[in-house]
Amino acid sequence: MQIFTGKVALMDYLKSISTPNCTIGFVPTMGALHQGHLALMQRSLSENTATVVSIFVNPTQFNNAEDLAKYPRTLTADVDKMEALNSNIIVYAPTVEDIYEGNTVSKSFDFDGLENQMEGQFRPGHFDGVGTIVKRLFEIVQPTNAYFGEKDFQQLQIVKKLVDKNHLNVTIVGCPIFREVNQLAMSSRNERLTAQERDEATVIFETLSEVKARFNTDSIERLNNWVKSVFEKNPTFDLEYFVIADEATLQTQTNIEAGKNYRAFIAVYVNNIRLIDTISLN
Numbered sequence: 001m002q003i004f005t006g007k008v009a010l011m012d013y014l015k016s017i018s019t020p021n022c023t024i025g026f027v028p029t030m031g032a033l034h035q036g037h038l039a040l041m042q043r044s045l046s047e048n049t050a051t052v053v054s055i056f057v058n059p060t061q062f063n064n065a066e067d068l069a070k071y072p073r074t075l076t077a078d079v080d081k082m083e084a085l086n087s088n089i090i091v092y093a094p095t096v097e098d099i100y101e102g103n104t105v106s107k108s109f110d111f112d113g114l115e116n117q118m119e120g121q122f123r124p125g126h127f128d129g130v131g132t133i134v135k136r137l138f139e140i141v142q143p144t145n146a147y148f149g150e151k152d153f154q155q156l157q158i159v160k161k162l163v164d165k166n167h168l169n170v171t172i173v174g175c176p177i178f179r180e181v182n183q184l185a186m187s188s189r190n191e192r193l194t195a196q197e198r199d200e201a202t203v204i205f206e207t208l209s210e211v212k213a214r215f216n217t218d219s220i221e222r223l224n225n226w227v228k229s230v231f232e233k234n235p236t237f238d239l240e241y242f243v244i245a246d247e248a249t250l251q252t253q254t255n256i257e258a259g260k261n262y263r264a265f266i267a268v269y270v271n272n273i274r275l276i277d278t279i280s281l282n
């Protein structure tokens with residue numbers, strides 16, 4: 001398996017294997033790989049000549065120093081998982097210096113307001129950090145197709161906007177959420193949960209599923225109040241937000257109108273660990 005820690009060597013290697021009709025699939029990650037990441041890689045492997053996976057805990061997208069410090073870093077285990085999946089995967093695991101070259105700051109982006117909703121409200125600067133790293137990684141890897149999970153649905157929409165606005169020559173492929181047996185959305189942060197917290201976190205998807213079931217009969221106000229009451233009664237969780245939004249604009253909705261696609265979004269804290277999930281409602 002080819003593992004690169006420097007962009008120059010990676011770019012040279014990609015040039016050396018390039019052929020006229022070859023395609024490069026790219027799966028950007030922050031490591032601590034789980035089944036969800038492996039599913040993205042599997043899809044990339046099946047659709048491209050070569051697949052590059054990046055593993056980089058990007059400091060500029062963290063607005064909380066504790067979250068950055070505690071983010072799991074498990075490169076050896078990650079490499080083993082990729083090796084077991086397919087030893088043709090090309091790994092790029094750069095240092096902060098290799099990416100930021102001594103200037104570890106975000107660029108400022110305008111994503112037509114997508115960045116101001118939900119995660120953007122609660123994690124100031126987060127999407128500038130995501131935009132900065134994704135654009136940088138695209139410049140280095142020059143992928144034909146790039147694969148992102150729908151768990152971070154807002155990120156997925158923002159990356160599509162980044163590509164549109166900057167006329168980048170890459171197709172963004174959104175992939176379904178991968179869930180644990182208890183339906184908890186797979187996330188690298190799940191590693192920090194105790195077995196009991198993981199178990200109890202089943203309430204997140206149960207609540208979203210119930211919202212979906214009631215979406216055609218209840219008003220958005222009633223659904224918002226019901227979700228609040230579920231989490232108020234549950235001392236393990238701290239609800240940060242629950243929002244029903246227009247899937248295209250990500251703007252919070254208060255009424256249901258014909259012809260729009262709606263999606264529910266949730267962020268909760270379990271013992272300082274932040275979990276997010278989302279479900280399409282119609």
Ligand code: PAF
Nearest residue numbers: 028029030058130133152
């Ligand atoms: O979704 C993630 O893991 C990160 O936000 C990404 C896309 C790898 C950028 O750091």
